[in-house]
Structure formats: C-alpha cells, structure tokens
Amino acid sequence: MTFVLSNPWLHGLVFGAVLVSVLMALVAFITWFERKLAGRIQSRLGPTMVGPFGLLQPIADAVKAMQKDFIVPKDADRFLFWLAPPLTIAFALATAAVIPFSKDVLAANLDVGVLYALAFSGLLAFPTWVAGWASNNKYALLGGMRMVAQGISYEIPMVMAALVPVTLAGTLSMQGIVEYQVASGWIIATPVGAAAGLLFLTTALAEGNRIPFDIPEAESELVAGPTTEYNAIGWSIFAASEYAHSVITAAIVSALFLGGWDGWWNLPPLLWMVAKTGFVFLIVTWVRWSLLRFRSDQLMALCWKYLVPGALLLVLIAGIQVSVRG
C-alpha cells in the first residue's frame, strides 16, 4: 500500500481509477436525483417504475443507450465525429483531479490546482465545437459556434472570480485555500468572498451551459445544438459529461468558497465536502428548473457589460484587503 502511494505513477493510476468510477456512479445517481427533483418541482412524480422509487432508472437508461446503434451521418467527418464525446468526458473528469476531498485524500496536490481546474473546464468548449462541426448539420454548427462564443467569453469572469480566494489565501493550491479557510473562516463569509462566490457560480453555469445560459443546446431553437446528430452512446456521454462537469464545478465552488472539508461537530471531513457539493448542486438544479433562457446577444452583453467589470472590481477589493491586512 505504501509502495503504491509513494510511486507517483501508480498513485495517480489507482486514485484516478477510483475517482472516475466513483464519479460515473455519482453521475448515474444524479440523473435520477435531478429527474425526481424536476418531477417534484413540476408537481409530478418523476421515475417510479424501474426499481424502488425508480432508483434503477439510470441503469435502464444506460443499457438502453448502449444497445442502440451509433449512427454517423452520411458525409460527416467520421474521425472527429467519433472523437468528440470521449474528449468531452475526458476534459470534464480531468478537473476532478485537484478537488481536495479531505486532509490528504486528493488525486494530485498540485500547487497550481486552481489554474489546472479552470484550464480544463475552459477546454470544454473545444470538443463541443468539434461535435458541432463534424456532424455536418446546420443546427449543430450554429450550436457549436454559440458554445465557443459563450465558453470563451465566460472564461474571463470565471478566472477573475476564482482569483479572489487565491489572493485572499495567497496560494494557488486548492488544499492551501482550504487550509486558509480552516484557519481564518470561510471565504463566503467575507463580503467580497460572497460576491465572488455568486459570480463564480453564475459563470460556472454558463461554462457548463446550464439554464439560463444553455444557448448552445437550446432545444426549442437549435433542436439539440451540437449534439443533434448524436444518438445512443454518443449522446449519453455528452449528457454524462454535462452532469459530471456541473458536479465537479459544485465541488470546486464548495472547495474555494465554502471551506472545503472544514466543518464542526467533528464529523469526518469527507462527509462535509460531499454535503457542500450536494447543496451547491441542488441549487444549480433548482435554478435550472425555474428560469427561462437568455438570447445569445443578451448573454454576451451580460458577460461583457456586467460580469467582467464586476469581477475586476472584486479582485481589486480583495487585493486591497490583503495589502491592508499585511
């Protein structure tokens, strides 16, 4: 066991395998949870047939998706068309490497953890655009273009919002930020931290193109955006990566702003981290089922006119606060 922990390659491999399997199981559970929650919000029951309370519904969906035929449109770019889904799920899961689950339980204790996480979540726009381009469908192309525009333009306020906890904690490593919050209170408690947290959450919604920012795959306009031509396993990988991305962003938000695994009543730290991530994910889903959708030009206007200046202001305040504190 110690040999495995010590050798970096083996450590990464084992921890990565454990992390991915846990995350994929979590994604399966989350699809059930979201459909039940959406049902309750819309005064209906949600899945009840398959298994007790419909718990086996995700497995049923997965089996249904697997046994279907993966159809590639006639003159689509076959290699890129096939490459897009694995790329999306890879980038979505990669960001999980740096999430500090508890004192020493994390895949990679990089001291540039925040930068690594934001880089990978920023990369998500690329495979979606590839999917849109490769499936030789006008709606998919439009969806892909919108995804690139939105992904890149919301990357900037997201990075700046993440800069606030980094400046307050003084370190780029996720574990470091959490230890700072253990020492001197959660960042969400400070006013600038709360504003940055809210801003980070909104931009994270846009990054994972969740409602109200789901312009790329706007069902009522672009049929299904870049994923129009995908069916069976292709589409379910896209859906899984979207859920995985929003869970991991919830984990990053709880790590950066809500104090990670810090908690009282000496409960195990891992439990605290999972509870906070679940709470943030609940809010994301709740927002998803109660808001309408922006138009793409309004989306850009909101980003450049309000979010970017706001983020700059917050970083300025955080900087002043740190320098005053000395």
Next chain:
Amino acid sequence: MGYLLSTLKSLYATLRQALSKPTTVEFPKVKRERAPRIRASFALTKDAAGDENCIGCKKCEKVCPSEVITVVASKKPSPVTGKARGYADDFTLNLQACIICELCVQVCPTDAIIMVKEQEAPGFSRADLTLTMDKLYKNAETKEKWAWANATVLGEHQKPAEEKKPALAPKPVPAAAAPTPTGAPATATPATAPPATAAPTAPATAAAPATNAATLAAARSPASVSPPPADEKKGGA
C-alpha cells in the same frame, strides 16, 4: 440587480410547487376517477325478455361519419315472442376508425347500441379492435359498465320545447309480457337486467337508464325544483 431579485422569486415559486403534493398518479396501479358520462366503448343490449333489441334498421350505419359500422340484417321469427321481426345477423363496429361521436347511439330507434364506461379497450391486433356482434353483446353483460346515454336519454336532453308533455305517470310494466321491441319512446323501460343470466342485482346506476327518463321529465318541468325520489316502479328482476 432585477435579475437576482426575480430569480429568487421564481425559485420561491418553484419551491412552493415542489413542496405541494404532485397531481399525477402512478397510472397502471392507481386509476384516475372518470366522469359518469365517459364514452369509451360500445355494447348491444337485449330487452327485458332477453330478445335482441337491434332490429337491423341500419340507421347507425348510415349516420356514422367515418363509416365504421356494417350491419347485415334479415327477417326471422323471434325466439322469445315467435313473431317474425328484423334481426341483425352480423354487426361489426371497427373501433380503429371510430371517432366516438355518439351519433349511432342517438339515432338508434330501439336503444340497441349504447356506450359503455369501460376505461380503455386496448387491442393488440387489428382483430381486437373490431367489435363483432358477440363482443358487443358480451360488453352489455355487467350493468354498471353501461354509460349514461342511450337514444331515449339523449332524446330527452334534446327534446324541443313544444313537445314537452308533463311527466306521465310511468306505465307499470307487466313483469311477464315483454315490451314490444319498438317500445313507446317516453316511458318504456328499454332495458332491464336480463332474467336469464344470474346477473348481479341491479345496482342503483344500473337502474339509472330505466328511471332516468322519468326523473328527467320530472326534473324538466319547471314546477318541481328537486328531482322526485325514484318512482315506485322498479325494473322487473
């Protein structure tokens, strides 16, 4: 700022809906309560003496907008009264094209074809959805499956003003003699529990078609405000 405030209001609205009881039920396990007047499927009735009501006049075949009813009729001595009268040898109703418009029920002179309240009649093959004569008669076995309407009741609802006779005292139906198939429209009891089969005792709704005509006429006359208690005549059983 306006975005944030009304987002919170929307979130509150969905929270309130989430906490209230869902309105959907698990359909196959829990059936939804349907209206008494639901029009689902069809049945052919027999009169008090067990003789078929249908005289093969093909009025329903002519009136059907989507031409789903086909009737083959012939004149035969009646097994019950011995007199020769019209009978339908073959009566098929193709449920696949039927638009449930209730016109056939309305034009039937002898209240032969009626609708039944059976919730849904799923068919797994085309043959299931073509109601043949024996299926139609089997549908009429259990009384509480009968829908509310037959030609008399529908006629009562649409009776124009001038013909509105005051509520006749209902003619006592001699238990033995079978009412003539044509049956006086206003008061004859077109269908009561068939004596032959050990039909379950006629629950109140089963007697409904018999007493409806009378209560309807009574209710219609402006004098009486509340419908009179069910009149003393009960269908012979």
Next chain:
Amino acid sequence: MSETTTPAAAPAAAPTPAPDPSGLTGAAGVLPGKPVDEMKAALAAANPHAAEHVQANTAKRAERQAQVTALFQERFGVGDLEVANGGPLIPAARHAELARALKDTGFTFYVTVAASHWPAQKTKTGDEPESFEVATVLRSVGPGSLQVSWRVKLAPGEELDSLAPLFAGADWQEREQFDLVGVRFLGHPDLRRLMMPDEWEGHPLRRDYAIDTRCEPWR
C-alpha cells in the same frame, strides 16, 4: 372529483339511490336552472354597460349599413344586397374598384374569399354554362362591426384581379383558392399552390374531381 353513486342497499326493497353529494346522479339528471327573467335580471345587474354596447353597436352598424347601401346604389347600381344569397353579383372588371371603395369607407379588415365551382347543368331556365363564383367578405373594425360580401361570376379560365395589393391578408387566401378551386388572380405577387405540392395537377375542390373514389361522394 366526483364519485359515482353508492350501490343500492337491498335488492329486494325499492333501492332509493343514496343522494349523491356531487349531484351527478347517473349524470343523466338535468340542472333545472333559473327562470329566464330572473337570469336576465342577474346578468343585467352584473353587466351595467351591456345595454350601452348594444346601442353603440346598432347605431354604428346602421350608419355603416347606410353607407354601404348608398355605395352599392350609386356606383354599382345594385338595388338589394341579396344578403341571403351571399351578396350582390358584381361584374369581374369592377371587383377591385369595389374593394378599394369599401376599404375607404372603413371596411379595413379582410375576412375571406371563397371560390366555388358550378359545373354546366340543365335548369328549367335553359342550360347554364360552367362557371366559377368568387365571394369576398370584408368587415369593419370596432363597435358595430359589420360584414359586407359580394360575389363575382367568372367563366372557366377567366382571371379575377387580386386584392393582395390592397390587403396583405388576401395573399394566402387567394393562393389557397387558386390551389383548391383553380381560379387565377391577376396581379397576385406570387400565385403558387398553398396546400398541395407544387407539381400537383388538378384542383381538388372542383365538383368533377375525384368522383370515382371508393365511397361515392354523395351518399
């Protein structure tokens, strides 16, 4: 929801149906309702302005009606408006002129155009040639809204000038009539078939179309 009536208690005794709280006993029963004058009084109490609207309507409509009859009388020499027959017969040449005149007197709302095909037939007054009849309806907007309609008789193949330049709404209606009955409209911006695919031949709503279908069209 309503619940059905409770089953009869004892079959032997005359089963008096238990009073169904929802009042939907067997659902064949009928709501007696109120006497008519009581109903009118209740509605009048709840709707004070109803009578005003009716007067305003009749006054405005009478005024419009006078304008229309005057218009038809002077410029088109048409005595009665033959309302029962769908409006007076107007020569095809003056169709657009009448529409323009009516639009100026306030009939700004384009309602519909209905073309019908009258095959040649021998009537008592000698045999009538085959003809097409195009009826047009306009309506005035606001209180006292009045509809006015007129008909034009066309020989087969004769063209009627289109109202699309006058009313943008006429565009699709006339395309539909061309598609289904085959009446061509002169000056229509793009007269194509509206319902049928473009390469469809024949006009479905003509009396001599699809006579040999399975079910003989006239039962």
Next chain:
Amino acid sequence: MAVAVEAVATAPVVPTKAFVPDPYLDLDTYEADADLMTLSLGPQHPSTHGVFRVVLYLDGEIIVKAVPHCGYLHRGVEKLCEKLAYSNITPVLDKNDYVAPMLNEQAANMAFEKLMGIEVPLRAKYLRTLLAELQRIASHLLWLGTFAMDLGGALGGGTSVFMYCFRERELILDVFEELTGCRFHYNTHHVGGNRHDIPPGWPKLVHEALDTIESRLEAYLVMLEHPIFVDRTKGVGTIDAQLALELGLSGPLLRASGVDHDLRRDAPYGVYDLLDVQVAVDGGGDCLARYKVRLAEIRESIRLSRLLIDNVPQGPLSATKPLNMVTQFKAAAGQVYVGIESPRGELGTWLIASKDKPTNPYRFKIRPPSLHAAAAVPYVFPGHTLSDAVAILGSLDPIMGEVDR
C-alpha cells in the same frame, strides 16, 4: 386601456426598424456581408407547434427573408364536408382547431342554423357562450405553456410553466368530460342547439375549477414576469395596427397591436349581448403585448364563466327534434357567412347550399384565424435572430390543423 380605433389606425406607418421587412425580397439583389445560409425551421422542429416549415435565409444569425410553407396537415376537410350530411360535419370539425374544439363546432352549427333559419333556444345559446368561454381559458392556458417552453427550453424553467399550465387545463377538460363524456372532441353542438344538458352537480365543479385556476395562475406567473422573459419578448416581432389590419390578423394578435376589435362585443352573438365583455387592448404589438392580452383574456373569461354558470336559464336545449335520420336537416339554396370570436381570432364559415342536394353543403369554406397568423411570418421574421423567430412563432400561435384544414 382601450385605444380608440381611429386614432391608431390612421397613425402614419413609420418603419420602426431600420430593416424594413420585405416579404417578397429578391435575394440576389440583397448584398449580404457573408453569403446567406438557408436554414429550414421545420417541418419537424420542436417549436413549430405542428407541421409548419419556414425556410429562413440567415445573414450571420439575422434573418433576411422567411418563406413559410404550409399544407403538411392538409386533410381535405372542406371536400369531406361536401360529402357529409349537416349532422355529421360537427365531429369532423372538432379536429380542425384541436386546441379549441368547442369553437369549431359552434361556428359551423351557427352557419347551418343561419342558412336553415333555425332560431336556437335561449338555454342552448347560453350554454354555447359558457362553453366558448371555458374553452378560451383552456386554449390560452395551452398557449401560455407552449410559449414558456419556447423561451425556456425543454429541460428548464419553461417546462415547469408548461406542466403547470397543463395541470390547470386538465381541470377544464374534466369539466367538459362531466358534461359531454369526452375530454377533447365533444360533438356536443348540433344544428338547432346542444346535445348534452347540464348535470345537476356541474356548477359546483366549474366553480372549483375556476377558483383553482385563478389562485394557481398567480402562483407561477411570477416565473414569467422575469427580466429574462421581458428581454426575450419586449420589442420582438412588432406588428403595428396598420399592418395587423391589412394582414387580416384578428383576435389577441389584433388587440395586441392596438386595434380595439372583439366580435363578442362588437358583433354580439349567443348571449354576449347580455354580457359586458372587457376587451383587453395593448398598443405594444410585440410578443410581450400578445402575452399580456392573452393573460387579460384568461382573467376576463374566468369572470364571465363564473357569472354565466350561476344563472343558467330554464328551457329546452334544442330547437330541432333529436337526430333520428341522417338526412334530417335540409337546407334551401343560399350562401351565408358567420364569424365568431375563437381564442385565435375570427373563425368564420362560408356556406353554400344548392337545391339539387339539400342534405349536404355545396361548398363549405372555413376562415381560419391561424392562416393569417402564419401568413404574417414573412412580414415579421426579417431583422430578428433565430431565437427571436421561435419566440415570435410561439406568440403568433398558429394551429396547423386549422391552417391546413
């Protein structure tokens, strides 16, 4: 709030947008920045509410020209009605405007009665008016749900509003089921009156349904009064009064463009002359105005229905004997037009009867209000983006069953 007609109608038509939509634009004369992309919205598209295809010519994401194609749902109803007897036409017409079937039946039967000179008894007229108002509530609720879903997406807030609207509409369908036995295609009107009389417990049921709808409507409308909704609908798809009148738009579309015209008040039929119908008019002419007008109409219909259900008069329900022969109703030669106010506008019937075949109509032309809503697409789409196009089409609310007949 009613804007006098003369004031608005004579207002000069100033092209509000720099981009004046020309429906018959010749594409090769249009100098586009990049080459135009033709995108076909429909016929199989989540937000065309039925089978309707609009070929969009996009310059970037701005629509330059929109060419609608309809006819995918053409079933030849008018040819079929020429074969059917007068009593058989009603069940076929339920399927025309399948969101408000009561109104289709009423329009056709009023035309038959006018042609045959039958005077419908007061109770039947009363019941028809009441059923029309209840059906208007159900139809507008369905529109509200699909409009929210067009703006909110199938997996988001829009669907929540859609589910709530359908839950409320269910109540009205149950009320109709209590009366006629069918939830959707009722065949309850016939020449000379109605076929199903009111069961005794019905008023209580109607009151329950109306109270629940009114209380719940306030609960989730807060989700629609959201700045995102206002941004998506304000100033989008503006139709001014002049263009609306020319296009023959009617009903909520005309009233949203500022023209104060409602057949229920201006040319009353049925029992509307006893009622004081508050006509909601909003001068905006954009999607938001259409939303407000339809919402006001829901509230007005709830008020009218409550008033009507309490005072149902006595008397017979039909002026003609109950149907016993298919050739029972015969019409003398003549032509007649009757228009009524359906939730989408003026729904009319032009009926021609001939002497040689009195039991069938000679020509049966239906004037669908949705045809004019669909015909307005080339005048309204240009200058907007694709997501606006979806919002505008949702607010125009064409029902393809009615457009294509």
